[in-house]
Amino acid sequence: MTTxxxxxxxxxxxxxxxxxxxxxxSEALARQYRERFGISIPEWRVLVHLAQPLDGRSTVxxxxxxxxxxxxxxxxxRAASRLExxxxxxxxxxxxxxxxxxxxxxxxxxxxxxxxxxxxxxYQEELERRLGDALADFEAGLDRLLDTLPPKS
Amino acid sequence: MTTxxxxxxxxxxxxxxxxxxxxxxSEALARQYRERFGISIPEWRVLVHLAQPLDGRSTVxxxxxxxxxxxxxxxxxRAASRLExxxxxxxxxxxxxxxxxxxxxxxxxxxxxxxxxxxxxxYQEELERRLGDALADFEAGLDRLLDTLPPKS
DNA sequence: TCGTCCTCGTTGCAGGTGCAATGAGGGCGC
DNA sequence: GCGCCCTCATTGCACCTGCAACGAGGACGA
Numbered sequence: 001m002t003t004x005x006x007x008x009x010x011x012x013x014x015x016x017x018x019x020x021x022x023x024x025x026s027e028a029l030a031r032q033y034r035e036r037f038g039i040s041i042p043e044w045r046v047l048v049h050l051a052q053p054l055d056g057r058s059t060v061x062x063x064x065x066x067x068x069x070x071x072x073x074x075x076x077x078r079a080a081s082r083l084e085x086x087x088x089x090x091x092x093x094x095x096x097x098x099x100x101x102x103x104x105x106x107x108x109x110x111x112x113x114x115x116x117x118x119x120x121x122x123y124q125e126e127l128e129r130r131l132g133d134a135l136a137d138f139e140a141g142l143d144r145l146l147d148t149l150p151p152k153s
Numbered sequence: 154m155t156t157x158x159x160x161x162x163x164x165x166x167x168x169x170x171x172x173x174x175x176x177x178x179s180e181a182l183a184r185q186y187r188e189r190f191g192i193s194i195p196e197w198r199v200l201v202h203l204a205q206p207l208d209g210r211s212t213v214x215x216x217x218x219x220x221x222x223x224x225x226x227x228x229x230x231r232a233a234s235r236l237e238x239x240x241x242x243x244x245x246x247x248x249x250x251x252x253x254x255x256x257x258x259x260x261x262x263x264x265x266x267x268x269x270x271x272x273x274x275x276y277q278e279e280l281e282r283r284l285g286d287a288l289a290d291f292e293a294g295l296d297r298l299l300d301t302l303p304p305k306s
Numbered sequence: 307t308c309g310t311c312c313t314c315g316t317t318g319c320a321g322g323t324g325c326a327a328t329g330a331g332g333g334c335g336c
Numbered sequence: 337g338c339g340c341c342c343t344c345a346t347t348g349c350a351c352c353t354g355c356a357a358c359g360a361g362g363a364c365g366a
Contacts, residue, residue: 006270010201014280018175020223021298025168048163070173099314117159127167138294141287145174252344
């Protein structure tokens with residue numbers, strides 16, 4: 001009645017393992033900034049990019065972020081709207097190209113990041129400690145997976 | 154005006170890297186079974202567990218799956234409902250404990266898995282090929298991250 | 307200047323998600 | 337048998353998400 005059906009162990013399936021590891025490692029930090037500041041992961045990603053002293057200019061458009069972060073533009077757009085509503089960032093039409101919306105941290109957003117970034121750095125260090133001597137090879141493997149796949153249109 | 158603000162590179166942040174890698178590796182496979190069979194990732198996970206010749210018994214409850222897969226029970230429940238509607242699985246009250254819902258593959262579901270599992274195995278092999286000699290260390294690192302964090306209530 | 311085509315960002319929609327609440331049922335002491 | 341408390345699974349709700357469609361604006365040639 002029941003034909004064989006090949007054996008398959010989900011716990012050994014790399015995409016699944018990555019998904020679980022990503023969820024677990026993200027959640028630990030995400031919970032902190034969710035509970036303390038009401039910030040979600042998409043919002044966090046946007047904030048990080050606004051906190052960086054980008055190449056030349058000091059503001060960033062939605063498209064800039066979309067390109068650098070693995071997020072759809074609608075996701076970026078909505079995260080930005082929430083951040084604006086919360087007073088962490090400001091939107092402004094670009095003077096040169098009025099299709100662009102330039103995003104910038106407000107003072108409040110700046111203060112927020114002054115708190116969040118150290119938390120994130122500390123967490124990264126904790127993860128590295130946890131990986132111990134497997135760190136280098138692990139990150140190298142992650143690089144291979146990330147390099148091969150992101151054709152990035 | 155603008156206070157320092159520590160430097161932070163999202164691209165080097167492990168939780169972020171994991172999230173992107175997980176998304177990319179999952180999507181490649183997920184697209185296949187989504188387009189060809191209309192199956193989503195949560196549904197796929199449920200199916201995999203039903204395809205396994207579980208310890209003793211041949212059927213599984215929602216709770217069994219919830220424990221083995223990193224998914225909430227509501228997510229499992231809804232995935233199961235969709236699979237039932239699609240005719241891939243059947244639900245039945247457990248004779249002994251009537252609170253339990255026993256899930257089992259239908260013939261159609263069985264046939265589906267006979268197609269899906271080889272695809273997944275081939276994909277896993279492709280990933281392993283891609284990782285090359287970094288494979289063992291990579292998986293070891295993943296193990297460390299997975300071991301340390303899942304307190305699993 | 308006008309038309310055409312492209313890009314940027316937002317939004318409508320249908321559907322998925324987490325969380326808390328719910329209801330059905332079981333276990334156990336009295 | 338009856339309460340009480342626990343477990344299983346489902347569901348209501350508010351929210352988030354991807355995708356496609358949209359409007360506004362820019363680039364460029366005729």
